[in-house]
Amino acid sequence: MQIISEVMTREVRSISPEESVRRAAQLMDELNVGSLPVCDGPKLVGMITDRDITIRSTAAGQAPESTRVGDVMSTQVRTCHESQSVDEVLKEMGDSQIRRVPVVDQASHTLVGIVSLGDFATRHAGPTDEALEEISAPSEGSRATLN
Incomplete structure (x- = not known):
């Protein structure tokens, strides 16, 4: 059984809120x-995606120079730990339809890496087909409105 520390990317760039x-x-x-x-210092506080920038900032007419990352980032972030099994994290990614997960230290919640579908495809010994299918399936949820 492989664990996340065997497939994750360790050198991760982050940005301040x-x-x-x-x-x-x-x-x-x-x-x-x-x-x-x-990250606020070494502690993970959220994720910002190109979609966050497009939907929460640009579409809302906010100026990119004066809008802070902390104002548009996602704060409800799924994370995993280095000691978790690859199969467990792949299942969670499929269930949540996410393509990458920050890896945090279990005690301090500091960022230690990230794991993505690409990492699984190139470094994981087991199949990733089921997770990829679930992640790529169209979402059935309603569109949330941002205020």
Whole structure:
């Protein structure tokens, strides 16, 4: 049985909740990623995605230079720990339809890495097909409105 520490990416860039949305978008462009962990010091406090920027900031007419990451980030973030089994985390990702999960220290909740579908596809010995199918299935939920 593989555990998350065997497949996760350890060198992860994060952004502060005090940084601007513009800086988050620039960093996503530089790193060629669609999301960034948001950390207050070493502690994970949220995630910001390109979708958060588009829907919660740009579509709302907010200025990217003056809007803070903390104002548009997602604070309800699913996380995992290095000692969790790959199968358990893959199932949770499929159930929640998410493509990447921050890996945090169990005691301090500090960011130690991230695990993504790509990590599973390239480093996991078992099948990822079922999780990929669940994650990629269209969501049946209603669209939430942002106030």
